[in-house]
Amino acid sequence: MLRYTIRRLLxxxxxxxxxSLLLFAWLRSLPGGPVSALLGERATTESRARLTExxxxxxxxxxxxxxxxxxxxxxxxxxxxxxxPGDSATEIFLQRFPATLELSFLAxxxxxxxxxxxxxxxxxxxxxxxxNLSVVSSLIGVAVPVFFLAFLLKQVFAVDLGxxxxxxxxxxxxxxxxxxxxxxxxxILTQEWDAAWDALxxxxxxxxxxxxxxxxxxxxxxxxxxxxxxxxDYVRTAESKGLTTPVIRRRHVLRNAMLPVVTTIxxxxxxxxxxxVLTEKVFAFPGIGQALALGxxxxxxxxxxxxxxxxxGVFVLINLLVDLSYALIDPRIRxxxxxx
Amino acid sequence: MALxxxxxxxxxxxxxxERPFTAVDGVSFDVEPGQTVGLVGExxxxxxxxxxxxxxxxxxRGVKISGSAKFDGTELLSLxxxxxxxxxxxxxxxxxxxxxxxxxxxxxxxxxxxxxxxRHRDMSRKQASVEAAELLEKVGIPDPKRRxxxxxxxxxxxxxxxxxxxxxxxxxxxxxxxxxxTTALDVTIQAQILALLADxxxxxxxxxxxxxxxxxxxxxxCDEVNVLxxxxxxxxxxxxDLFRVPRHPYTHGLLASIPRLDAPRGERLSPxxxxxxxxxxxxxxCAFAPRCPNALDTCVQVTPAMExxxxxxxxxxxxxxxxVEPATAAEQEIMS
Numbered sequence: 215m216l217r218y219t220i221r222r223l224l225x226x227x228x229x230x231x232x233x234s235l236l237l238f239a240w241l242r243s244l245p246g247g248p249v250s251a252l253l254g255e256r257a258t259t260e261s262r263a264r265l266t267e268x269x270x271x272x273x274x275x276x277x278x279x280x281x282x283x284x285x286x287x288x289x290x291x292x293x294x295x296x297x298x299p300g301d302s303a304t305e306i307f308l309q310r311f312p313a314t315l316e317l318s319f320l321a322x323x324x325x326x327x328x329x330x331x332x333x334x335x336x337x338x339x340x341x342x343x344x345x346n347l348s349v350v351s352s353l354i355g356v357a358v359p360v361f362f363l364a365f366l367l368k369q370v371f372a373v374d375l376g377x378x379x380x381x382x383x384x385x386x387x388x389x390x391x392x393x394x395x396x397x398x399x400x401x402i403l404t405q406e407w408d409a410a411w412d413a414l415x416x417x418x419x420x421x422x423x424x425x426x427x428x429x430x431x432x433x434x435x436x437x438x439x440x441x442x443x444x445x446x447d448y449v450r451t452a453e454s455k456g457l458t459t460p461v462i463r464r465r466h467v468l469r470n471a472m473l474p475v476v477t478t479i480x481x482x483x484x485x486x487x488x489x490x491v492l493t494e495k496v497f498a499f500p501g502i503g504q505a506l507a508l509g510x511x512x513x514x515x516x517x518x519x520x521x522x523x524x525x526x527g528v529f530v531l532i533n534l535l536v537d538l539s540y541a542l543i544d545p546r547i548r549x550x551x552x553x554x
Numbered sequence: 555m556a557l558x559x560x561x562x563x564x565x566x567x568x569x570x571x572e573r574p575f576t577a578v579d580g581v582s583f584d585v586e587p588g589q590t591v592g593l594v595g596e597x598x599x600x601x602x603x604x605x606x607x608x609x610x611x612x613x614x615r616g617v618k619i620s621g622s623a624k625f626d627g628t629e630l631l632s633l634x635x636x637x638x639x640x641x642x643x644x645x646x647x648x649x650x651x652x653x654x655x656x657x658x659x660x661x662x663x664x665x666x667x668x669x670x671x672x673r674h675r676d677m678s679r680k681q682a683s684v685e686a687a688e689l690l691e692k693v694g695i696p697d698p699k700r701r702x703x704x705x706x707x708x709x710x711x712x713x714x715x716x717x718x719x720x721x722x723x724x725x726x727x728x729x730x731x732x733x734x735x736t737t738a739l740d741v742t743i744q745a746q747i748l749a750l751l752a753d754x755x756x757x758x759x760x761x762x763x764x765x766x767x768x769x770x771x772x773x774x775x776c777d778e779v780n781v782l783x784x785x786x787x788x789x790x791x792x793x794x795d796l797f798r799v800p801r802h803p804y805t806h807g808l809l810a811s812i813p814r815l816d817a818p819r820g821e822r823l824s825p826x827x828x829x830x831x832x833x834x835x836x837x838x839x840c841a842f843a844p845r846c847p848n849a850l851d852t853c854v855q856v857t858p859a860m861e862x863x864x865x866x867x868x869x870x871x872x873x874x875x876x877x878v879e880p881a882t883a884a885e886q887e888i889m890s
Contacts, residue, residue, distance in 0.1 A: 447655040453611055454650075455670040455721065456643035465669070469660050544660055545705040 219538065226530045233526050234286075234519065238279050241515055247271065248295040251512040269295065282519070291520045296512025297505050303516040306505060307524065312395035313383055314494070314501035316413075318486045320421035325428035326479060333436025333475075334468070340441065348433060355430030361492035364423035368496060371419060378419045381498035385412050420497045424489050428482035435478045439471040446470070473544055480536030484529040555627065556584035557761050558608070558729055562621035564785075565600070565607050569616050577603040579785035579836055580621065582860075585729065590755060590762040592776035592793075594769065594808070598830050600785040601765045605731045607631075608763075609648055610638040625729065644674040647722035647760075649751075651734040653714035657706035663690075664702030667721055674725045689720040694750060712743035716750065723754060730755065731763045736771065748774055769808060773797060781805045784833050784841035787860065791870040799866055801877040803848045840875065848876045 249257075249265050266272050270281065285292065291303040298306055336345040372380040379385065383397055391404045398417070401410025443449065444467055452466040487503070494503035502521050509518040541547045565578040578600040585591045593601040606612050608623050608630060623630045625645065630638070642648075650656040658666060667689060668682035677685060683702065690698035693716040706714055715735060722730055732751060736744035752775055755762045764776055772779050772793065779796050781789040781804065789802035800806040807826040828845040835841065836857055843853040852875050863870040866880050 447650060447652060448658040450611060451648075451650060451656045451718070451721075452658070454609060454642055454648040455673065456639045456641065457669060457673055458639065461669065461673075465661060465665075466658050470658065473660075545662075546659060546707050 215538075215541065219534070222534045222537070226527060226534070229530055230523055230527055234283070234523055235279065237519055237522055238282065239275065241513075241518060242275055242278075244513065246513055248513045248515060251296055251514075252299070292516030294514055294517045296514030297508050297517045303520045306517055307502075307520050308395060310500060310502045310505050310521075311524065313397075313499065314487075314490055314503060316396050316398060317417055317420055317424060317494070317499065317501060318483065318490060320417050321424035321486060321489075322428060322479065322483050324421055324425040325432050325482065328425075329429045329432030330436050330472075330475065333433045334440050334471075336433070337437045337440035337444070345437075349437075352430035352433045355426040355433075358426065359492075360423055360426060360489040361496055363426050364420065364493045364496040367419045367423050379416050383413060383416050383500060384409065416499075420493045420499055423496075424486060424493045427489060428479070428486065431478055431482055432475060436471065436475050439474050440467060443467050443471045469543065473540070476540055476543065477536060480532050483532050487525050487529075557587045557589075557626060558585040558763075559624040560584070560604070560608065560622070561624075563604060563607060563623060564618075564620045565603050565612065566618040566620075567616060568618060574618075576785055578607065581780075581782070581785070581787055582621075583780050583787060583790065585761045585763060587728065587761055588755070588759040589778065590752075590764060590776050592772040592779040593763060593765045593782060594767065594772055594779055595782035596767055596808075596830065599782040601782050602733050604782075605648070605733055605763060605765055609642060609646060609731065610635075611642075611648075640674075643670045643727070644725045645727050645729065647725070647727035647730045649715070649718050649722045649730065649732040649735045652738045653711055653718050654706065654738070656718055657714055659706055661705075662702065663704055663706065663709070663717055667702070667717070667724060670721055670724045686720075686724075689724055690717065693717070693720040693723075693754070694746075695720070711739050712746060715739060715743075715747050719747075719751065719754070723758065723760070726758060727760060729761045729763070731765070733765045734767070736768070737766075744771075751775070769797075769812060781808070784830065784836065786836060786841070786873065787871075788842065788873045789871070790860075791868065795866075795868050795870055799880050801863055801866060801870065801872050801880070802874050803846045803876075803878055804842050806878045807847075840873075848874075848878065850876050 248269060249262050249271065253261060253265060263272075270278060273281075282292070289304065291307075293299075294301050294303055294306055332348050336348045339345055368380060372378045389409075391400065391406065391409075393400045393403050397413035398410050401407065401413055448470075449462065449466050452462045457466075490501060491503035491506055493499070494501045495507055498504070502525070505517060506521055508514070509521065561582050563578055563581045564576065566574050566576050568574040581600070581604055583591065583593075593604060595601050603612070607619050608625075610630065610633070612619065619631060621631070625641070630641070633641070657663075664683060664686055667686035668677075668679060671677045671682035671685055672679065675682075675685075686702060687698040690701055695701055695713055695716050701709070701713075701717075706717075709717065715738075719735075735751065736747050739747060748771060751762065751764075754760070762775075764771065766772060776793050778790065778792055780787045781796075781802060783804050789796070789800075789805050791801075796805065797809065800809050804826070807824075811823065811825045813823055826845060827847075832844040833841040834844060834854060839852075839854040839856060840846070840849075840858050843849045846853065856875070858873045858875050860871050860873045863872045863877070865877070
């Protein structure tokens, strides 16, 4: 298991390395650039040339790349030119990444907490009203674009009903102490309950919007998987032992039905970023999604590079976690790998 | 009084939008304490469904069960789900056909044995674990302590079936139902498992219902045999009587279709002609009539009743208008 984990972590390094090269080339090939974005259309040739030189963009691309790698290895990813000009990319990352992580985490928690029980119930009452209703709503969940749902939720629950704030991570009036950058966690750690609560309230609408797709997928996979498993011979064996229904449900049905669901959760968590960009835009939520959108608009190379590389790293890490947890719940994989 | 009295048991599957299908059509038989009774017949004759109905393991929806199945005087068919759960695993054990798919792949062998002990014998996890190792040892699994922490895929087919037998016998049930327990196993392993079952039921005085399509299994194990056809018992006799003088043409056909090593070279096998799909409903006559070499005109007009054999002495019941002559049957015995 340990050797496997180490091998996978090495793979992660290779993925990030190759991706950095591709990203670097790709970003440079986009039309426009930070100079035009910063100075505007009407800048003089001289000032453009000066800025180009200042940013090091006049050098050959491979020189730029190796300089970037050299600095990156010592933790310096450059200075933002567009998102928050003057701040270091690392600083922006540290501000924004926890926000998106917090949002994604809540979205996945909602998807799993609702999707798995509902999937189980729908399967057990197959063809009943609950089953039909949830199958249809999960279809809607996948089909409706996330930004549209986000907009709808904002309009109804924040603007019309006023139950939730319309934007941001925290009300301005609240004086919260920052510890980790995860606002809800900070509030709990410092026992500033009002700050924790306020941060949570800000998270709910975007998290619900963001959870629509993972919820639908988790629900459907759970339902299909439970339907498969309840007909398995070993469930009948469990019944023949006279075990109580809760034991059969937990130990014999759910434990097996969860195998494909775990994989799904991993993949969906990785895919959340795409939805996060749109949701964060709608709710003016200062996470990496919003920073990415802004970064592209202003061709902020350092910020884009760091954020995308980290997102890719997180994606690979999550899939590693999924594979490891898979080995934990499925003994067949555990022994096949030989790493006992 | 018999340990299990099955009377007129019928099981009808009724799916929405489909014609109801009668899988078991008035089956009656007894199992005495410690006795081994065979239910024999080809696929689809209702033998498995009979056992599942007795165990209360059929789906609740779309299935209609009628008749009676009394276990030690208690009517099993009218017990509540909870009462039945208390009985299953404790008074009634069951071993299934495919030992790989019948064990949960993600739960250790140990837990799959101990959970039934914890459920019915009020044992702690620790006591149950000691007991489980003993059980595994008793069914001939070597190094049982290590096996407890292993998972089904780490065991061979024969070992898995041994583990399932250990599970079924864990609470010392008075009745064990074995549904084709050797079908999925290698021939050499089959013999071992059968010998194990025979030993165990003898030592523990457990009654056994052996469900099989394999007459070899019946010959080696059963005290009494019920031959099923299309959901009804067509012949019942003691093992020796049945093999020596099969009276129902179906039984006769089953025995005749077994390939024999001592048959002359080049002799063709003699299968029963046709298939189950040729059957006529029991209500209009004998379901086997279209495939029966002995069929008379009455066979497709009058449903034969289950009656004592009029010709051959002994406790035999027969559902046939025109049974195979004992002489013909005896001839065959001589020929072999």
